[in-house]
Amino acid sequence: MAEKKQQKRAIIDMDIHERVTYDELLPYLDNPWQRYIKDTNWVQEKHLPYPILGAAGLDRADAQVPDGRPAGNDLSFMQQQLLDDVGHEAGILTGAGDPSPSSMNGWYEMAVALATAYNDWQIENWLEKDDRLYGSVHIAAQDPASAVREIERVGSHPKMVQVLLPIDDRPWGDPYYHPIFEAAERHNLVIGMHHQEPPNYYGKFPRYFVEWHSVMPNTHMIQVSSMIFNGVFEKYPNLKLAMIEAGFTYIPAFMKKMDQQYKVLRHEVPWVKRMPSSIVKDHVRVTTQPVDELTRDEFLKFIDLMDSDEIVCFSTDYPHWDYDSPFRALPPLGEELEQKIFAENARKLYPKLPARERKVTQ
């Protein structure tokens, strides 16, 4: 990493994966949950059916903690390799998907316990140990009442900025989940959605990881359309949605498609009062990573087709295999747009982030 000190502008990174080990969660769990992990080696069911892709699986090989612990498990190593080296102003922690309480199919009560334990562990070991790190409230969304209680319990922590919903096989716009949005809005928390490991091929998995990953934006579109057409943003007009880790290039066509469909089918959803593209502009943000390789001209065409330069936010996805470096991921886009993408769009999105705009030294 020879990138140190090249950073010229504020960087707010909307997708950093800290990783817990089950052992670390034990002190935060009561029995019987503790015993299931300690005595029976319970682990969350895994979904991805693909063999390991590279030297470190889904992680960057060089991000493994030097003492052998998995990538993302150590704050000081992350500080050194990511935050200090790149010069982050702020980063949002999004968990490693294991555990992902909202993705658990069995026993909701254990999901609830794990969410609580995770949040306590996250606050104690990360949010209160580095000023730059902000957190995601993990919940067991399949049990909205418990999710609301957890949002009440930790949502007003000054470093908690969003409620995390995994993109799995539940469309979150369903009214069953609306109490979660009501609680999030009340606490000025964004809804952050990050894909877990959904079977995205008519409910099955395709043959190859490259196929699964190529159609990953599909699962994001399902969630955005679910939220919009179920009227979530009419019910909760201050709610914001961050769609994390599907890039942004799918957004322009999707805005056009939803608008065209809404024009001819809006009688079906009379509670939706505005054009979907307008709802996207006001309520939905997406992150760059994994960014498609684009020329400056192509990048700007996609932005123009959104009719807004405030939708796209930057993320690295550290420490995963397809990490995007802020120094290399994007073509030169001009000072104003780069400031928005690298920091200011995220700053507007998350009201708890520092309001100051960092002085550009260039």
Place this chain on the structure above:
Amino acid sequence: MAEKKQQKRAIIDMDIHERVTYDELLPYLDNPWQRYIKDTNWVQEKHLPYPILGAAGLDRADAQVPDGRPAGNDLSFMQQQLLDDVGHEAGILTGAGDPSPSSMNGWYEMAVALATAYNDWQIENWLEKDDRLYGSVHIAAQDPASAVREIERVGSHPKMVQVLLPIDDRPWGDPYYHPIFEAAERHNLVIGMHHQEPPNYYGKFPRYFVEWHSVMPNTHMIQVSSMIFNGVFEKYPNLKLAMIEAGFTYIPAFMKKMDQQYKVLRHEVPWVKRMPSSIVKDHVRVTTQPVDELTRDEFLKFIDLMDSDEIVCFSTDYPHWDYDSPFRALPPLGEELEQKIFAENARKLYPKLPARERKVTQ
């Protein structure tokens, strides 16, 4: 319809839905299949869980045959309302999805019989009665050996231009189906994919039709990526794929996404020898309908981002509710691009269409 004689250029319409009634298929069926329809009123299982949308359900209200038969069931009415009035040079019949033999889950043998009956009915009543109409070979793709026999049987008919695969919940790139592509290539037949009624929401249906329809391109992306990453176009280098009825705006982002994924994951699919965007440019065509409402500038940006003006082809989707008129669907795009989209891209795609380029009278 006051559109008559406004037509200034050749129009090749890649999506016209002729409709059969089960009664009409009876003479083309042997027993026991005939008896299942006649004696037990067998109909294909239906999938869409939504209430009827308008006066004529999924059809244009004014397209119902005046004697009460369903829209698309009568050649002379279609000639009058569509072909003569608009001035089609050619149109490709794609069936009405009922029956859709490749979408049937039960008893393959009946699907095979229905495909054969459908093709005979189509040839006799449509293809041989109007010079402008070209046909799709219906098959029972779930039984590739029978599908190959049916392609052998009718694929060399001079008016049969493609093999029809419904977009349902089977990803067609799977090697199990490759004999179909081998037979199609041998007969100079395009593979035409048209969505049937796939549960496109993690294998389920969303709450509303507007959601289902807004994410319809997802199922097309699944099929295109399945065909590309399973190496179909390397195995069958002359094969072409027409993706019908998901519009075209999803294509640029999807090309970029597949390219970016292929760059980092191509070790998984070493049989894929070229960038996916390059495969799309050479092998995949998409139809305009249901076209998103775009300004000329937006339309041209999407075309530019594909780096090819030969991918997009015109379709009306007659007689369905969201029919696109060639006089109103697209913004003005300039003579050269309009000629390509309205006719010449389709003419290149289907080698059996007349080669002459119609004189533009403007």
